[in-house]
Amino acid sequence: MSENNASHVLAAPSLFARQLARATRAQGGIDLDALAGQVTSAYDELERSRRGTDDRNALISREFATLNANLERGVAELEAQNIRFGLALENMAQGLCVFDGAQRLIVCNKQFADIYGLKPEHVRPGTTFREIVAHRYAADSSPAMNQAEYLNWWERKRVSAVADETLVELRNGRVISIRDQPMPDGGWVATHDDIPERRTVEKRLAYMAHHDDLTGLANRVLLRQRLDEALTRARRGAAFAVLCVDLDHFKVVNDTLGHTMGDALLRAATVRMRQHLRDTDTLARLGSDEFAIVQCDMDQPVDATALAERLVRILAVPFDLDGQQAVIGASIGIAVTPGDGTDPDALLRNADRALTRAKADGRGCFRFFESGMDTVMQARRSLELDLRDAAARNAFHLHYQPLMSLRARRVGGFEALLRWNHPVRGNVPPAEFIPLAEEIGLITPIGAWVLHQACAQAATWPEGICVAVNISAVQFRGGALVETVASALRQSGLPACRLELEITESVMIENGEATLAMLRELRSTGVRIAMDDFGTGYSSLSSLRNFPFDKVKIDQSFVRELTDRPDCIAIVRAVTGICASLGMTTTAEGVETREQLAMLAAERCTDVQGYLFSRPCAAADLPDLLRTLHPAGPASPWPAP
Ligand code: C2E
Ligand code: MG
Numbered sequence: 001m002s003e004n005n006a007s008h009v010l011a012a013p014s015l016f017a018r019q020l021a022r023a024t025r026a027q028g029g030i031d032l033d034a035l036a037g038q039v040t041s042a043y044d045e046l047e048r049s050r051r052g053t054d055d056r057n058a059l060i061s062r063e064f065a066t067l068n069a070n071l072e073r074g075v076a077e078l079e080a081q082n083i084r085f086g087l088a089l090e091n092m093a094q095g096l097c098v099f100d101g102a103q104r105l106i107v108c109n110k111q112f113a114d115i116y117g118l119k120p121e122h123v124r125p126g127t128t129f130r131e132i133v134a135h136r137y138a139a140d141s142s143p144a145m146n147q148a149e150y151l152n153w154w155e156r157k158r159v160s161a162v163a164d165e166t167l168v169e170l171r172n173g174r175v176i177s178i179r180d181q182p183m184p185d186g187g188w189v190a191t192h193d194d195i196p197e198r199r200t201v202e203k204r205l206a207y208m209a210h211h212d213d214l215t216g217l218a219n220r221v222l223l224r225q226r227l228d229e230a231l232t233r234a235r236r237g238a239a240f241a242v243l244c245v246d247l248d249h250f251k252v253v254n255d256t257l258g259h260t261m262g263d264a265l266l267r268a269a270t271v272r273m274r275q276h277l278r279d280t281d282t283l284a285r286l287g288s289d290e291f292a293i294v295q296c297d298m299d300q301p302v303d304a305t306a307l308a309e310r311l312v313r314i315l316a317v318p319f320d321l322d323g324q325q326a327v328i329g330a331s332i333g334i335a336v337t338p339g340d341g342t343d344p345d346a347l348l349r350n351a352d353r354a355l356t357r358a359k360a361d362g363r364g365c366f367r368f369f370e371s372g373m374d375t376v377m378q379a380r381r382s383l384e385l386d387l388r389d390a391a392a393r394n395a396f397h398l399h400y401q402p403l404m405s406l407r408a409r410r411v412g413g414f415e416a417l418l419r420w421n422h423p424v425r426g427n428v429p430p431a432e433f434i435p436l437a438e439e440i441g442l443i444t445p446i447g448a449w450v451l452h453q454a455c456a457q458a459a460t461w462p463e464g465i466c467v468a469v470n471i472s473a474v475q476f477r478g479g480a481l482v483e484t485v486a487s488a489l490r491q492s493g494l495p496a497c498r499l500e501l502e503i504t505e506s507v508m509i510e511n512g513e514a515t516l517a518m519l520r521e522l523r524s525t526g527v528r529i530a531m532d533d534f535g536t537g538y539s540s541l542s543s544l545r546n547f548p549f550d551k552v553k554i555d556q557s558f559v560r561e562l563t564d565r566p567d568c569i570a571i572v573r574a575v576t577g578i579c580a581s582l583g584m585t586t587t588a589e590g591v592e593t594r595e596q597l598a599m600l601a602a603e604r605c606t607d608v609q610g611y612l613f614s615r616p617c618a619a620a621d622l623p624d625l626l627r628t629l630h631p632a633g634p635a636s637p638w639p640a641p
């Protein structure tokens, strides 16, 4: 069949079918009626489908046309927006730059390039931040610090991802006000405002009046403003918290590593704290190592607790200051509205009281203000006055407790223990007044007196009997300790080998390299060094690695539970084993029973100290004590050999 015939068939199917039926009937062959019916319905089906395809095609082309129109409109809109954006960029008063998460320039305007003397080829999209900084250093439009310092500073700031405003003075004398806004992908947008000379002074004065110079944080003035604002909101029901944060051991770092490092530490601590604050919170620096935070519009006191926990944790992580490690920590006091105060002064005062409690409770922790704290503060102040008075009048005396050598079964020496008998308070326990004396710096003169007194006393004892003196971490500050020890030995005539200094591991943690140098110097004179209260801190083992102690005193908490807890035996065994292999002797503290003594002897402890042999007693009682214990008399509690 030709194509024409075919189209004819398609144009008149039922006619064709009928003709076909007639022709086949005439021939008396197959049932052409049925066949024609099938052909007709097949054709109808085909026709329906063709019409459907045409409809769909029409629909698609309509959609396509609409899309195309939209796209064209979109492109036109985008172009218009681009033009507007370009115009806005080029006509804004400030310089603007946008960097992506890979620190590559996305866009900047001409003003930005002009402020820093950068050529167009220096600010092509895709240029890295570091390359631009290098061009700025070449163009003398960099800040005063050197390039590496600047990049370090910038990196810390970038990682903190906090929006802020800073005033930067360039080497060429211009002052630029920079506002940074971090973006979620790690990039940032910054505006740079070249402050005209006449406005520079005004702007700087206004900035200085509200900011701390070192950290760029809010100062007391701005903090009070923020507190006032928060109090206004609080009247409408938005509770907020004030946190007073004090860096533990900051003064030690400042004294030992120098003020430049101290400043760097304050800046680094600021960066860490900011990472955990929201834009609505205010972080202010109140004094040397004191900070305050106003934490707004939160679920209080739950969120203040969460924030304080985080700050205590992150500030305890060692800081790396140009390769020098500094270990500090933080104590925090918290006051929450409305219960803890309804004006800025009351809130700050109460947060400060809670801070004092956190420090008294051992630092490295946080405390909420409680109404009873007032009384505690007053009691502390009164104790401080009495202690100062006692120090001025030299109202202390020493008691001595024997240190028993297990191997020789005799007295090896005595530990000098400070006593304060107050006319009204009675005997004040050292655990109460020594931490206070450390906090207010009185421990240095008191400690010097103890050294002189103990050496003078020991010089009267039989040869071979030593004296052990406790030295506080505070006495290592300022560097006078070596001379104090030398003068105590000189004046008493006691040989250096009969003096033992007991230090706790906090000494090693607080003072680092400077302490180690002093310990080495002391040891080189023949004085022995013992580590006291071993196992109570958190870096006992690393302390042992850092300095070759002569002796380790196992803390009495392990001895107390020795007979009930297998883990205590395991710890004692491990310590005596480590010490033996490091060439150190071991003294177990707080031995009160024969059972404990027998177990310690079995674990190869070399020396013991405790009420089982003697409580600390007055110097006058020592000759009697020596007679009973040295050499071991029949009544002495030594285990059978
Ligand atoms: P420490 O150096 O660990 O002294 C041992 C403490 O354990 C002494 O307490 C002693 O009396 C007590 N003790 C000894 N044997 C036993 C016992 O069998 N059972 C019990 N429960 N306790 C026992 P003390 O005299 O109250 O001194 C407490 C802490 O005060 C000392 O602990 C030391 O850290 C400090 N300290 C004492 N005198 C001075 C001093 O002159 N300078 C300095 N910086 N700290 C001192
Ligand atoms: Mg001691």
Ligand code: MG
Pocket (backbone or CB within 6 Å): 532, 533, 553, 555, 589
């Ligand atoms: Mg001890």
